[in-house]
Amino acid sequence: MRLSSSRQGWFYRIRQFITALIAIIHLEERVLLVQALSDPQLLLFERMPRFAQRHSLNVYHTLVRAGHTDPHLLQAALLHDCGKVDEEGRAIPLIYYGLIVVVQRYAPDLYEHAARHGRGLFYPFALHASHEWRSVAYAEAAGSPPEVVQILRDYAERRVTPFTEALRAADDAN
Secondary structure, eight states: OOOOHHHHHHHHHHHHHHHHHTOOOOHHHHHHHHHHSOHHHHHHHHHSOHHHHHHHHHHHHHHHHTTOOOHHHHHHHHHTTGGGBOTTSOBOOHHHHHHHHHHHHHOHHHHHHHHHTOOGGGHHHHHHHTHHHHHHHHHHHTTOOHHHHHHHHHHHTTOOOHHHHHHHHHHHHO
């Protein structure tokens, strides 16, 4: 029996939420992070909530399984969502992710309004809407190689390159 695509979408989102709730970073992944990232980059990674760290590691592993070995692309995978934490260390609460997805899909004008006027309960919308550019700025400030910063910039600008296509596909798969 095949489920309708909307039911598959809901099951996928529910599975994503449960996975985020129980996110675990394994010891061998901690070793990988120390090897793959500079100390300032590692601090960016560690500022993210555990579920965002898990997501970034899943994107990294998806790229590796697909045969990608470029260290700059893999660093970009680990840092692509570091901008979902603001300068004061406030992150988008997990419960907002489902709400953001639903509002983006079914009420895009409301999403844009909340993102532009993101204060109080709407602050996570503003944080989400600008996170890709914040990731670029954070990565650059952390002394990331120019190639990593460029991949993140291209990603934020929706520029199509082999690296951004790979990163987007891995991000969307996770």
